């Protein structure tokens with residue numbers, strides 16, 4: 001069976017972007033004919049500073065988000081990355097396969113490091129190499145991600161191909177496919193439609209958190225930046241209107257309608273009508289998930305148990321593949 005791998009960083013609470021671009025898709029794929037492996041990628045989170053206690057809390061919160069949204073530990077493997085050391089080990093091999101020039105082309109590093117590249121962690125720079133290890137350690141064939149991660153999955157393909165080629169191990173690492181589907185693969189910041197909605201964005205008003213209550217959700221959509229024009233009659237009318245397009249995409253992502261159907265339903269509607277409808281829809285869809293998340297977060301032992309058992313299952317797949325990679329590399333192994 002084809003195998004899916006994907007992950008989310010515990011670098012803060014989950015956003016609507018993580019939900020529509022990733023978790024909701026993960027749940028869909030769990031229901032299809034795939035073996036599904038999902039990971040709370042804590043090793044990735046520390047590429048920028050994380051307070052240790054907050055990291056532990058966020059790890060449980062992201063795990064709770066997966067579970068509350070419908071990831072079932074009896075159908076999917078769910079674990080946190082640092083409990084399976086093979087990720088860090090394979091990443092080192094890949095650091096020696098990937099080229100500096102490849103990393104220099106990664107737009108996410110440029111976005112995240114900004115003008116401060118010299119002061120960024122070396123880990124942030126090497127992040128795509130660890131991500132390649134995450135995916136290839138399971139010989140994953142499908143990687144559901146938001147638009148922002150497409151370039152990293154493409155780099156993963158390059159690393160797999162170069163490893164196979166350099167060590168004459170044709171076909172050892174597969175070529176994984178990025179799966180970028182649905183109407184909301186890039187949810188934008190509510191205050192600036194040219195920026196992505198992020199967990200770690202400066203202002204809380206720019207994102208919807210999965211744990212926001214109904215009042216907060218309504219307030220955030222009400223204050224979301226838009227242009228003054230009503231919604232257009234056709235999809236083309238959203239061109240060059242990033243904020244309007246974003247709210248339509250979010251509505252589509254939450255409702256299960258296509259963007260086109262949303263435009264047809266709300267053709268000519270003003271924001272005074274569309275925004276409250278969007279807020280109601282978001283509350284309807286997110287409230288049951290956030291209630292289940294808070295219930296789960298009161299039972300830390302249960303979350304920790306699920307992640308531990310998931311790590312055992314993950315390791316059972318990953319370790320033989322790492323061992324094989326070590327043999328291919330020529331490492332002497334006498335115990």
Ligand code: AQP
Nearest residue numbers: 009011017018021022145146185186187197198199200
């Ligand atoms: N705005 C978004 N729209 C659609 N998909 C998104 N994803 C993230 N933001 C959006 C997808 O969520 C998955 C997990 O992402 P991540 O946590 O590993 O890293 P990220 O993309 O860097 O997410 P954030 O929220 O922006 O975190 P911070 O602020 O800490 O860097 C990925 O599949 C991603 O595409």
